[in-house]
Amino acid sequence: MSISQPYLLFLGDVTDPLAAKTARGIHQWRPNSCVGQLRLTDETVSLGLDEMSLQQAQELGAKTLVIGTANAGGVIPKSWQKTLIAAAEMGYEIASGMHQRLSDITPLKTLQEEGQTRLHDVRHYDGTLEVGSGKKRSGKRLLTIGTDCSVGKMFTALAIEKALQQRDVDAQFKATGQTGILVQGSGISIDAVVADFISGAVEAVSPEFTDHEWDIIEGQGSLFNPSFAGVSMGLLHGAQPDAMVLCHEVGRQHIRHLPHAKLPSIEETIAANQQAARLTNPNAKVVGICLNTSSIDEEDARELCAQWSEEYQIPVTDPVRFSVDSIIDNLLAK
Amino acid sequence: MSISQPYLLFLGDVTDPLAAKTARGIHQWRPNSCVGQLRLTDETVSLGLDEMSLQQAQELGAKTLVIGTANAGGVIPKSWQKTLIAAAEMGYEIASGMHQRLSDITPLKTLQEEGQTRLHDVRHYDGTLEVGSGKKRSGKRLLTIGTDCSVGKMFTALAIEKALQQRDVDAQFKATGQTGILVQGSGISIDAVVADFISGAVEAVSPEFTDHEWDIIEGQGSLFNPSFAGVSMGLLHGAQPDAMVLCHEVGRQHIRHLPHAKLPSIEETIAANQQAARLTNPNAKVVGICLNTSSIDEEDARELCAQWSEEYQIPVTDPVRFSVDSIIDNLLAK
Structure with a gap:
């Protein structure tokens, strides 16, 4: 999947600021890839980007119209179709993280078949894959x-990519989920591939390379999430990581959506991931912990990070509040 | 997926005895579900069943024509299509474990749409699933x-089912792979579902029950196979097993098809599976080991089983040579 940049971010007629999370993420991490925003109504949420028509954005170089919003059913509203079809007719690519496929909209499908547009349904994966080898x-x-x-x-992965680049270390983010794919313009939604190909898909996302220094691979799920641990396991084996950074939300009471499922301890999470990762990389090691401390105040968060750094003998930080510098120091000192 | 029994086993024009492994497995485990065999030529391999036409088998009650052979490309040969189409026209269901879908053959697709037949491509899964909960x-x-x-x-799973039934313990085999599904007439090819739904698919294959005593769930892959461990992990969580039986081939030098990947030790395999399984069943325990000892002679095999039983303190047997009785004793003593 390779989506042409720069983007025009399409916000439809969405009024819930949370529903524009994807568009906000794209703009946060790739501001230079966003030419502007297109809203259908005055009530639509705004990212504060330049407001523009399809025509204006194309004149400024925009190549892809990106649906940067989510909604409950994942269905593309009828009221958006006119704009999407007009964009496709103008030669825009269209990218979407909705459940419903763009190619389910007949005029878009036809325009793609005619070579007028390319449709990117980043939540799905239809390409051919090989099974992983672990080599x-x-x-x-x-x-x-x-x-x-x-x-x-x-x-965290994007923050680490950015921090490494700021120190002139050539690092590339590798996306495994829909928002990540839209940010980067490439990648595979690992949880959407056929089960046999999980690790193979990750091997395809991060193939052998010698032209840069680090691939920073976006993780998914958890070995301790009873719904999705298979995805996390295959991702771990396919990624064959030299280094892992553990992410955790302070104060989370149980596994998301599953009140009966306990969160694992930090110790067991580190141990289980290192053990499993060593199947394909004997040197795999957790080099830092990134906490989401938004549920506590900054002073408490700072103290908690210091305490845990001491306890686990690796850098612990909140990437939003305190940057990932301590983890980068540890990574580069290895 | 629910395939009507009994079956007429279709052997096509296959001459390699190994290529009829699926048909042989179905007949071995479900002899009463096999009305007879249909061969296209005199040179075709035979299972020694009664030879019969579609007409004769239908008169004897056959409901489904089962393609019981495999070939390298997984493509359904042109020379078989006449028979398959004739069967569908007579009202047979058709079941196949080939890669190519039966519904790719237009006349079969049409007959299914007209309600004349039902097509079962057991290597694929198109149904709707929920994500697993681990509840x-x-x-x-x-x-x-x-x-x-x-x-x-x-x-091993089928041998355990049979041995339990012989002791009047009500056990049901639950299939997760193509041959198993054909044997049982139901199940889901776990490695063919979308990665997000691995554990959910197993929860669907073995739902809550109170009408019998044991579900005996067919495993897939290994936590130590770098190609497929994600499938095995999700299967383990979805199965939430009370008991596990570890299968191993004596003399295997490395992970299948991957000369660079070492086989795990018995100790680490038991430890890793028990640890992972306890996420959804804190009492999960390995209760026996089944060896494929075909590479050594029977005397050596008997000695090896005795030695390993001592070493791992659980029953160790070759289910082909020595039955699974010792494991059943251990299981029922729990």
Whole structure:
């Protein structure tokens, strides 16, 4: 999957600021890839970008119209179709993280068949894959892992990529989930591939390389999430990480959506991931912990990070509040 | 997926006895579900069943024509299509474990749409699934696990089902792979579902039950196979087994198809599976080991089983040579 940049971010007629999370993430991490925003109504949420028409954005170089919003059913509203079809007719690519496929909209499908547009349904994967081999590949890899889903694995990976680049270390983010794919313009939604190909898909996302220094691979799920641990396991084996960064949300009471399922301890999460990762990389090691401390105040968060750094003998930080510098120091000192 | 029995086993024009492994497995475990065999030529391999036409088999009650052979490409040969189409026109269901879908053959697809037949492509799964929850379900479950792929997990599960039934313990085999599904007439090919739904698919294959005593769930892959461990992990969590039986092939030098990947030790296989299984069943325990000892002679095999029983303090047997009685004794003594 390779999505042409820069983007025009499409916000539809969404009024819930949370529903524009994807668009906000893209703009946060790739501001230079966002030419502007397109809203259908005055009530639509705004990212504060330049407001523009399809025509204006295309004149400024926009190549892809990105649906940067989510909704409950994942269905593309009828009221958006006119704009999407107009964009496709103008030669825009269209990218979407919705459940419903763009190609389910007949005029879009036809325009793609005619070569007028390319449709990117990043939540799905239709390409051909090989099964993973676990064979050692050249290049260094860092994978973000977690105690659960939605604990900051994408954010952390992007923060580490940025911090490494700021120190002139050539690092590339590798996306395994829908928002990550839209940010990067490439990647595979690992949880959408056929089960046999999980590790093979990760091997395809981060193949052998010698032209840069690090691949920073976005993790998914958790070995301790009873719904999705298979995905996390295959991801771990396919990534064959040299380094792992553990992500955790302070104060989370149980596994997301599953009140009967306990969160694992930090110790067991580190141990289980290191043990499993060593199947394909005997040197795999957790080099830092990133906490989402938004549920406590900054002073308490600072203290907790210091305490845990002491306890686990690795850097512990909140990437939003305190940066990932301590983890980068540890990574580069290895 | 629910395939009507009894079957007429279709052997096509296959001359390699190994290529009829699936048909042989079905007949071995469900002789009463096999009305007879249909061969296209005199040179075709034979299972020694009664030879019959579609007409004759239907008069004897056959409901489904089962493609009981495999070939390298997984493509359904042109020379078989006449027979398959004739069967569908007569109202037979058709079941196949080939890669190519039956519904790719237009006349079969049409007959299915007209309600004349039902097509079962057991290597694929198109149904709707929910993500797993890991919630405790009623009923006792045994899962076969392995040091690798193709070490006897289906055979062992079926042997355990049979041995339990012979002791009047009501046990039901639950299939997770193509041959197992054809044997049982139901199940889901776990490695063919979308990665997000691995454990959910197993929860669907072995739902809550109170009407019998044990579900005997067919395992897949190995936590130590770098290609497929994600499938095995999700299967383990979805199965939430009370008991596990470890399968291993004596003399295997490395992970199948991967000369660079070492086989795990018995100790680490038991430890890793028990640890992971306890996420959804804190009482999960390995209760026996089934060896494929075909590479050594019977006397050596007997000695090896005795030695390992001593070493691992659980029953160790070759289910083909020595039955699974010792494991059943241990299971029922729990």
